[in-house]
Amino acid sequence: MGSTPRNISGSRAASILGHSPFATPLQTFQQIMEDLHPGWNDAHGYTLPEHTDTAATRFGLAFESAIVELSERETGLKIGDREKLFEMEIKGLGPITSCHVDGIFSDDSVYEAKTTSSFMFRESWGTPGTDRIPEYYQVQLQHNLMLSGKEEAKLFLLCFPETPEAWEKMGWEILDSLNKDGSRSYFLVHEDMDIHVRPQLWADTLYMMGFFHTYRILAKPDVQQSMVERYRDFWTRYVIPGIPPEPQNYADIQRLFVKPVGTIVCDEELTRWWSEYDLIGKEIGKSGQGAKRREVLKMDILGKARKIDAVVDEESCEKIIFRSADGKKLGQYSRNSGFRS
Numbered sequence: 001m002g003s004t005p006r007n008i009s010g011s012r013a014a015s016i017l018g019h020s021p022f023a024t025p026l027q028t029f030q031q032i033m034e035d036l037h038p039g040w041n042d043a044h045g046y047t048l049p050e051h052t053d054t055a056a057t058r059f060g061l062a063f064e065s066a067i068v069e070l071s072e073r074e075t076g077l078k079i080g081d082r083e084k085l086f087e088m089e090i091k092g093l094g095p096i097t098s099c100h101v102d103g104i105f106s107d108d109s110v111y112e113a114k115t116t117s118s119f120m121f122r123e124s125w126g127t128p129g130t131d132r133i134p135e136y137y138q139v140q141l142q143h144n145l146m147l148s149g150k151e152e153a154k155l156f157l158l159c160f161p162e163t164p165e166a167w168e169k170m171g172w173e174i175l176d177s178l179n180k181d182g183s184r185s186y187f188l189v190h191e192d193m194d195i196h197v198r199p200q201l202w203a204d205t206l207y208m209m210g211f212f213h214t215y216r217i218l219a220k221p222d223v224q225q226s227m228v229e230r231y232r233d234f235w236t237r238y239v240i241p242g243i244p245p246e247p248q249n250y251a252d253i254q255r256l257f258v259k260p261v262g263t264i265v266c267d268e269e270l271t272r273w274w275s276e277y278d279l280i281g282k283e284i285g286k287s288g289q290g291a292k293r294r295e296v297l298k299m300d301i302l303g304k305a306r307k308i309d310a311v312v313d314e315e316s317c318e319k320i321i322f323r324s325a326d327g328k329k330l331g332q333y334s335r336n337s338g339f340r341s
Contacts, residue, residue: 007032008231010099010147014139016234017227021136023049024248029238030255040242045258047335049251055164058174060115062186063158066203067113068103070212071156079103079111086147090228096235099144110144110153112137117163118211125157128213139227141217146224152216158203159211250299257302260335262310263321273301274322274330278341298339305333 014020015028027049033040034048041048068079081104087095103111114137116125126132133141133155141153160167171191176184188197206212238245247253266274277297280290305320315321319334331341 007035007095008097008234010140010143013143013227013231014136017139017230019135019139024252025234025238025245026247026252026256029234029245032239033242036239044242046244047255049255055168056115059160059164059167062174062176062188063115063199063203064113065186066200067115067156067158068111069200070158070203070207071111071113071154074156074212074214075105075154078106080106084148086144086149088147090232090235093232093235096239097143097147097231099147101144101148104148104150105154108150110141110148110150112141112144112153112155113158114155115158115160118159118161119163121157121159121213125213126215128157128215131215131217133215133217138217142220142223142227145217145219146227151219153219155215155217157213157215158206159213160206161211247299247303250295250302253299253302253306254335257306257335260302260306260320260333261316261318262312263316263323264305264308264310266322266324266330270301270304270322271324271330273297274341277301277339278331281341301339302333 008016012023012028012032015023016025018025030041030046030048068082072079082102083100084104085098085100087098089095090097101110102113105111124134131138137155141155145151145153162170171193173189173191175187175189175196179185186199188199188202189195203212234245237243244256247256264270277294280294280297283290301322305322310316310320316332319332319337321332322330324330331339333339
């Protein structure tokens with residue numbers, strides 16, 4: 001695996017362009033600032049995004065070598081330069097972009113490997129053999145093609161009939177160990193049965209069942225040039241001056257709120273938002289359109305509150321208290337407990 005990037009990597013590109021389902025521009029900004037200046041977020045009172053280890057990540061890592069073998073078998077080509085680093089300078093800004101490619105085929109095309117569930121394959125992926133892949137991966141591959149200078153990428157997708165989360169609930173887990181040469185070995189282990197299975201065995205079975213697909217993506221210079229301009233804008237507008245991008249959701253706002261303490265006397269707008277938030281909470285559960293609206297209200301309330309100078313007193317020394325103009329308590333917020341009406 002490649003080292004942690006200190007700049008705009010292939011996995012960060014989609015976030016910066018606003019096409020990532022996994023990270024907002026603010027999350028990527030915070031990570032870049034922390035990479036460039038360790039302790040930067042803490043010094044500004046910001047909370048770093050939490051790193052989450054998911055079942056999908058664990059299974060994807062375990063099946064990497066198996067997908068390499070299937071890809072070489074499928075194409076008749078050898079894969080070399082695993083995790084090779086490429087960097088590219090942007091005029092006036094230096095080498096602010098980088099990527100680690102999964103590999104390079106012997107025909108000089110970029111090798112890329114992914115895993116997904118059958119459900120997500122039906123929902124998000126196009127016809128195998130085409131370039132119809134999710135937007136997030138399309139951006140990542142155009143980034144990697146641009147930095148590597150290659151004309152084509154071949155993406156190989158292994159589909160799991162069940163999601164990794166479902167498999168883990170069934171009792172399967174990934175067991176890995178460090179080899180003497182520094183590489184890692186993986187096994188699929190069932191907690192209730194004495195079974196140790198190499199991922200390659202499962203991958204071979206899925207291959208024979210038709211769960212292995214190929215996509216071909218060509219370099220698009222016009223798209224890549226547009227990406228470079230967006231990278232330049234992001235770097236000069238946010239990274240160089242250290243100014244965070246606008247929050248995109250409630251989690252973004254939470255990480256930026258430096259000191260959520262004090263009492264705020266709400267204006268008409270804030271009072272109306274609290275009233276709607278409280279009303280929706282009494283009428284709905286935790287899902288549906290009402291719940292989505294409530295998340296927006298939390299973002300709006302907290303977004304406005306962090307720009308207001310609050311008065312800290314004994315009651316509000318560890319949280320924000322929201323009061324109406326006549327002194328009535330509308331609600332409160334703290335980092336530990338969140339919102340309470």
